Amino acid sequence: MTAARYLRELIPQAEVVLLERNPTFWSGPMSNKWLIDIVDTDFLNHDMLSPAIKYGYTLVHTEVIGIERDTKTVRTAKGNIHYDYLILSGGIRNAYDAWFGNDLRAAEYTRQHFPNAYEPNAEMLALKQKLKDFKGALSS
Ligand SMILES: Cc1cc2nc3c(=O)[nH]c(=O)nc-3n(C[C@H](O)[C@H](O)[C@H](O)COP(=O)(O)OP(=O)(O)OC[C@H]3O[C@@H](n4cnc5c(N)ncnc54)[C@H](O)[C@@H]3O)c2cc1C
Known part of the structure; x- marks a missing residue:
């Protein structure tokens, strides 16, 4: 822009x-x-x-x-x-293949459950929701 x-x-x-x-x-x-x-x-x-x-x-x-x-x-x-x-x-793009190779399921699981919000839009919204839902760490 x-x-x-x-x-x-x-x-x-x-x-x-x-x-x-x-x-x-x-x-x-x-x-x-x-x-x-x-x-x-x-x-x-x-x-x-x-x-x-x-x-x-x-x-x-x-x-x-x-x-x-x-x-x-x-x-x-x-x-x-x-x-x-x-x-x-x-811009930036996550290279999950560096971690998971051809394991697309592992890459998709990580994308869905651990959004890092480096990519704008959906990932940022997902991370914000996770912060809202966070109830604190488990104590032993
Ligand atoms: C959380 C976070 C905090 C940051 N804080 C700072 C800061 O404080 N100061 C600072 O200087 N920088 C900061 N940055 C870095 C800064 O945002 C980036 O360096 C900058 O946005 C890079 O600009 P760009 O135009 O290369 O990429 P982007 O701004 O990511 O723009 C790339 C665009 O290309 C579009 N695009 C990608 N692929 C396609 C495609 N195939 N077809 C059509 N469109 C496509 C994307 O949708 C995106 O809008 C931060 C980044 C993040 C993620």
Whole structure:
């Protein structure tokens, strides 16, 4: 989003298109305050369309499923998009295979039961719920 904003500002004639799968922006920074209810959800969660309109770039909500560098094409769930220049910032992703190899069940179990909230959206909500449900440690 930052790159899209400043590209439009620095090269006004450029057609800038931002591809994003999440419907809203969830901030990782400051999320600890949200996890323990010091700030509310509006503090972290923002719509993405307003900045796109304000700064004049196009926002397309879609999943990127592939990139063909030889033909300069991004394949998305909504079809192919051609580009002259491509900036990639896909963020972080859990690599459960480093722990569990091909054991997809173990990876899925860990994802569901131990969300680390490094990925925005659902994982952050799941971790907050776990904190709410936490009744304290067992004493021996
Ligand atoms: C809990 C937490 C706290 C943090 N605190 C700080 C802090 O205090 N200060 C600081 O400087 N940094 C902090 N960070 C780090 C900071 O959030 C990241 O460094 C920064 O967001 C990385 O920017 P990015 O654009 O590379 O990735 P992101 O902000 O993660 O953006 C990547 C986007 O790509 C989208 N995406 C991924 N794959 C696809 C796909 N296939 N198709 C479509 N869209 C896709 C994702 O939905 C996401 O919106 C924190 C991170 C976390 C998780």
